[in-house]
Amino acid sequence: MSENDFERYFRSSYLFKDESKLFPEHVPAYLPFREEQIKRLIFFFRGLVEPENFVFYRAICYGPAGTGKTAVAKFFGKLIIEEAKKKGTNLRFIHINCHLERTYFMIVSKIAESLIAGIPKRGFSPKQYLAWILEYLEDENIKLLICLDEADYIIRNDPEILYDLTRSSELDSAKVRLNLLIILRDISILYNLDESVLSTLQRNLNQFNPYTYFEIKEILKERIGEAFLPNTVEEGVIDSIAMKAGVDRGGRGDARFALELIWRAGKIAEIENSRRVNIEHLRKAMSEIYPGITSEVFDTLLEEEKILLLSICRALREEKAAMVSTRSVKEYYDLICEKLKRKPKGYTQFWSYIQSLRNKNLINVSVMNEKRGRRGYISIDFPIDSLENKLLEYVKA
Ligand SMILES: Nc1ncnc2c1ncn2[C@@H]1O[C@H](COP(=O)(O)OP(=O)(O)OP(=O)(O)O)[C@@H](O)[C@H]1O
Ligand SMILES: [Mg+2]
Numbered sequence: 001m002s003e004n005d006f007e008r009y010f011r012s013s014y015l016f017k018d019e020s021k022l023f024p025e026h027v028p029a030y031l032p033f034r035e036e037q038i039k040r041l042i043f044f045f046r047g048l049v050e051p052e053n054f055v056f057y058r059a060i061c062y063g064p065a066g067t068g069k070t071a072v073a074k075f076f077g078k079l080i081i082e083e084a085k086k087k088g089t090n091l092r093f094i095h096i097n098c099h100l101e102r103t104y105f106m107i108v109s110k111i112a113e114s115l116i117a118g119i120p121k122r123g124f125s126p127k128q129y130l131a132w133i134l135e136y137l138e139d140e141n142i143k144l145l146i147c148l149d150e151a152d153y154i155i156r157n158d159p160e161i162l163y164d165l166t167r168s169s170e171l172d173s174a175k176v177r178l179n180l181l182i183i184l185r186d187i188s189i190l191y192n193l194d195e196s197v198l199s200t201l202q203r204n205l206n207q208f209n210p211y212t213y214f215e216i217k218e219i220l221k222e223r224i225g226e227a228f229l230p231n232t233v234e235e236g237v238i239d240s241i242a243m244k245a246g247v248d249r250g251g252r253g254d255a256r257f258a259l260e261l262i263w264r265a266g267k268i269a270e271i272e273n274s275r276r277v278n279i280e281h282l283r284k285a286m287s288e289i290y291p292g293i294t295s296e297v298f299d300t301l302l303e304e305e306k307i308l309l310l311s312i313c314r315a316l317r318e319e320k321a322a323m324v325s326t327r328s329v330k331e332y333y334d335l336i337c338e339k340l341k342r343k344p345k346g347y348t349q350f351w352s353y354i355q356s357l358r359n360k361n362l363i364n365v366s367v368m369n370e371k372r373g374r375r376g377y378i379s380i381d382f383p384i385d386s387l388e389n390k391l392l393e394y395v396k397a
Contacts, residue, residue, distance in 0.1 A: 014229070015270050015277065021227040022263040024256060027074045032222055033215045034068050037061070037206055041076045044204045045179070048091060048143060049084040054175035057145070058166075058201055062187040063208025066254030069183045072208075073147050076181075080145070090140070095147045098154040104161035107154070108133065111146065130164055137177040147181040155189050162193060166200045210253020213246025219255050220262060228266065233277045237265060240282055240322040240379065249366070261285050279322045286381040297360065298390065304345065306394050308353050311336055312363060312378055313388040323366075326354065326376040336397045354378070 013019075020026060031038070044059040061069045077093035084091035094111055101107045108129035112119045116136050119129075137144055146165070148154065154161060168178055182201065184190070190198055211219065220238050241261050247253030262277070264285035269277040301309070311333035315324040318332075330350060337344040345353070354376070357363045364379045380387065 013270060014275055015232045015266055016227060017229050019227055019263065019266065022223060022259050022266075024259075027071055027078075028223065028226065030222065031068060031071055031075060032218050033211065034072050034208075037068070037072050037208060038076055038079075040204075040206045041072070041181075042079075044206070045076075045080060045145065045181075046083075048145060048179060049080060049087050049089050051087060051089045054143075054177065056166075056176045056200075057179040058181070059204035059206055060182045060184060060187070060190075060201060061206045061208060062184045064185060064210055064252065064254070066252070066256035066258075067208035067210055068255060069208050070149055073149060073181060073183060077145070077147065084143075090142045091145065092142055093145045093147065095149060097149050098152075099150040102153055102157055104154075104158045104164075105129070107148070107161060111144075112136075115142075115144075126161070127164065130168065134168060134178065138175070143177050143179070145179045145181060147183065149183045151182045151184050152186055152189050155184075155192055159193055159197075162197055162201070166197050210247035210251075211245070211255055212248045212253065213242045213251075216245045216251075216253070216255060216258050217242040220258055223259060224262060227263075228277075232275070233262070233266075234279065236279050236322045237262070237277055237282050240279060243322075243366070243379070244286075244381075261289070264288060279316075279320070280383060280385065282322075283381060284383045287383055297362070298394070300360070302353075303395075305353055305357055306391055307336055307340070307342075307397070308333055308350070309357060309362060310388065310391045310395055310397060312357075312380060313384045313391065316380060316384050317388070323377040323379040326351070326365075326378060329354075329378060336395075339397050340395070 021028070041059060041061075045057050047053045047055060048057050061073065063069055074095060077095060081091055081093055092115070094114055096107055096110060098107070101110050104126040108126045109119075109121065112129045112133050113121070115133060119132065133144075136142070165178065165180060180201070187205070190202065193201075217238055220241060224233050224238070241258050243249050243251075244261070245251040245254060245258040251257075261282065262285075265277050265281040268284045269281040272281070274281065298306075308329075312324065312329050314336070315329050315332045316322075319328065330347070333350065334344045344350075354363070354365060358365045362380070362382075364381065365376055366379075367374050367376050
């Protein structure tokens with residue numbers, strides 16, 4: 001192959017308008033379902049924008065992974081800087097990721113570097129850096145809001161920084177210029193701290209709950225609108241991701257996971273030259289994230305379970321759907337049994353095999369309340385094409 005053969009792949013995408021809008025570092029201009037958390041931050045910190053106000057402001061945001069804590073903090077950082085400017089207050093916002101900056105020294109030297117030109121990079125104690133920072137803020141009449149993100153790490157490894165940061169505001173009774181926004185996953189980690197620090201910090205709490213099915217779906221639609229060209233993602237794909245991620249459907253309520261899935265599915269669709277992202281692309285994306293089905297798992301499957309799994313693959317493929325009803329699977333199962341000249345199992349046994357496939361984590365089963373009663377739906381997170389081929393090695397149907 002020559003260079004020219006590859007050239008066409010650099011041409012603009014049929015699917016993405018701007019895929020970087022799905023990257024974790026991107027802060028979207030609109031954060032649905034987080035108005036309340038943003039509003040709370042405004043109430044906690046609004047005194048900061050007043051030029052003559054020098055009290056110690058602090059708050060804690062906490063909640064599980066992917067619930068928008070970092071996105072909200074960065075969004076809020078921009079917002080408050082703008083407001084301060086309008087009032088003639090020189091406010092700075094510095095976001096520190098404590099997973100990357102793991103020690104007291106790394107954090108204060110990072111802050112000092114981003115504020116003060118020509119600061120020595122090493123050879124001084126963290127307390128010295130902190131002293132320089134405070135001096136600089138005073139000399140330049142600056143107020144600073146430090147956001148310590150993923151602070152779980154620093155509390156676990158080097159909590160002294162929190163004593164010094166909170167105490168610096170108490171001792172320096174003249175003007176407090178240093179303020180703190182702390183972000184944590186696990187609020188209980190605060191109890192590792194000294195009583196005095198705890199009581200200083202604990203007052204303003206801002207909780208982030210895991211997202212529901214409905215919320216994930218709306219967030220996805222919003223972000224897909226920014227990242228993909230119109231009508232390039234099938235509706236069923238969005239729904240399936242929300243079913244996986246929504247906390248009320250057994251997911252973790254993690255928006256990062258949902259966005260990663262849609263991005264990966266988009267990349268897979270692109271590589272396959274497809275003009276739309278469909279459910280099979282999503283299954284492939286999931287199988288990249290979750291470990292695949294190993295041969296050992298196949299070997300533990302009973303004959304009947306393999307036939308049933310094959311029926312589910314067929315039903316999903318034929319119906320081009322993310323989920324199929326158990327009733328529909330039963331029809332495919334009966335057909336395959338007929339072809340294999342086997343007597344199909346009755347509904348009770350059929351259902352018990354479904355349960356055992358679910359217990360082996362090969363399928364997902366959700367039961368929904370519908371007009372005509374409760375109905376079971378089945379979905380699979382693995383690419384069904386390769387699963388079906390693998391099954392056909394065992395079942396000649
Ligand atoms: N309400 C929302 N609207 C749009 N996108 C969101 C929303 N909440 C989160 N996201 C996106 O989901 C991803 C994860 O969010 P974020 O990084 O803020 O999570 P986090 O709570 O900081 O998680 P962690 O504890 O793992 O750091 C980001 O790409 C973010 O832009
Ligand atoms: Mg974060």
